[in-house]
Amino acid sequence: MNCQQAQHFLDQLQLFKIKLGLDSMQHFLARLGDPQRLLRCVHIAGTNGKGSVGAALHAMLTAAGYKTGFYTSPHLSSVRERFQISGTYISKEDFARLISRIESVLDGRQITYFECTTALALLWFAEQQTDFAVLEVGMGGRLDATNVVTPLVSVITNVSMDHEQHLGDTLAKIAAEKAGIIKPAVPVVSAIAEDESGRVIRETCAERQAPLYLFGRDFSGSGAGSLWQYQGLDGLKLTDLPMPLRGGHQISNCSLALAAVQLLQRQGWAISEAQIRSGLAQTRWPGRLEYFRSEGRQFLLDGAHNPAGAAALREVLCSEFPRQRLILVWGAMADKDINAALREVAPLADRIILTKAADSERAASPEQLAAVLPEASQAKVICAASIPAALDQARAMAAEDDLICVSGSLYLIGAARELLLGGLTDAEE
Structure with missing residues (x-):
């Protein structure tokens, strides 16, 4: 199978409607050898800002010398944009080879487009022995195909109205779906609002004994233009940080990424201030402002x-x-x-x-x-x-x-x- 044939196979999967649920994904990954179990992940959910947080985190971990996978969706013009390791997109050859493997393991069974791309990302990151895999939820969280991992850190950016036909028609219902990525004892960072969505996230974290770190309470960011300041966990204060992404809302997104970095540091991963600054300066998120x-x-x-x-x-x-x-x-x-x-x-x-x-x-x-x-x-x-x-x-x-x-x-x-x-x-x- 060449790249064009792999693309055609993937495009045919668009005929299958969106399917929220993990059973088929888990069974399918088992037939592939459960690559998700070989990965150290940061899992990112939320209505807006997931990609920006992921891009900043990917850039900082890469700048720190770690081999870092980044899986995001949707793509802009080529599906290969969804898969990166340390800033390099998956090659045509690897894309075609892994799609071919997925097709052979499927053996005629049905799978959705997003389940297929998620499986490809997990396979590629495991095969390439990445130090980290930054995974962006496709939609919701609880039943999303990416929710087969137990991450080192979970991120929930925010909750607002979107995908109501799949996730529910109230903020509380949508928040409950996004709260599905919260795992027992795994720390969570979030910029959730003080509304019914915030209540759902706080209650879920308490139930699962997952430490919750909130933007505006436990860490914060401020500034304007190309420089900003971060007041972080453990008394950390960083000033004159580069802000390569446009829009005032990017301060909270980059703060979430930095808080996730700090939680990884607590777990023993070395990431210096110079590497943080270098990674932020190199952060790019095309097509968004x-x-x-x-x-x-x-x-x-x-x-x-x-x-x-x-x-x-x-x-x-x-x-x-x-x-x-x-x-x-x-x-x-x-x-x-x-x-x-x-x-x-x-x-x-x-x-x-x-x-x-x-x-x-x-x-x-x-x-x-x-x-x-x-x-x-x-x-x-x-x-x-x-x-x-x-x-x-x-x-x-x-x-x-x-x-x-x-x-x-x-x-x-x-x-x-x-x-x-x-x-x-x-x-x-």
């Missing part, structure tokens, strides 16, 4: 696919990006709360270009998106038939001091980023 210039135009890409993410984008647009005009390119999946997310950002835009986020039945049409906007915003709308057409229109109407913000679904961000900058794995192919 990613700013660049292309062909004389300013672009900001951000996968603000739910109301909380859109609120964070709105805050950044109001505080960090002076411009003449804002041209918003937006696409979303129809099963998301397209109303609340788009309405959060649309009032800031001078022109709004709506397009279909992906070639999928799940993608909302530009007309569906336009219909959720108030009349005042509808007057600014242009509907584009495709993502390339939307970007062409945005470039044509933008001047050098205007900002083109491409946002909504990560499917849109991935396609737009590849058109504008090329794929993330291109340099390794």
Whole structure:
């Protein structure tokens, strides 16, 4: 099986609907030799910020000289982006070889796309004898395919409304799903709010005797711009830390990653202050508040696919990006709360270009998106038939001091980023 054939096999698994549950995953991993039992993991759940926390933690552990795996989802343009070891994506050869092994072990049994990619990550990290594996939950936590590990540290970033059709229609129900990654006696770091979701996390930690370290209570961060300060566990205080990720909300995300590092230090892992600083400086998280210039135009890409993410984008647009005009390119999946997310950002835009986020039945049409906007915003709308057409229109109407913000679904961000900058794995192919 070559890489293209492996990709085709994986794509065929998209026909199987999302399936929350661990029994089939556990049985399947047993047939693969239980690679998850060979790994030292940090497991990350939460509505927003999982990837940012994982990217910062991955970078710091790598800077400390540890061979560190990082499994994340979704990808932007190539599925191989989901699998990294110490900053290097999985090769085409390893990807094809491991997919081939998975297919042979399956022997015709059914598996979902996410179960397959999770198994591939666990296999690759175990095979490569990583020192650490940073694993991002796909959705929820309790029944997520990644929840087959017993980690060294668990992280729950926050809880807000998202994936209600699978996780529940209240913050408490969604928090209960994310609390499913909490294991007996395994320490937890979280930036959970003081609301019903926070109550669920605190109660679950107490029941499972899992020490809980909260942002704002046990550790904190502050600052603005490119430097920030961390007040950590055990009286640690670090000042003038580099902040490579944009947005005020990234202070809590990087603080969570640093608190996780401190808990690993408590367990005997050596990570120096210089290595922490070096890792933070090297942290990258493409497609999330990613700013660049292309062909004389300013672009900001951000996968603000739910109301909380859109609120964070709105805050950044109001505080960090002076411009003449804002041209918003937006696409979303129809099963998301397209109303609340788009309405959060649309009032800031001078022109709004709506397009279909992906070639999928799940993608909302530009007309569906336009219909959720108030009349005042509808007057600014242009509907584009495709993502390339939307970007062409945005470039044509933008001047050098205007900002083109491409946002909504990560499917849109991935396609737009590849058109504008090329794929993330291109340099390794």
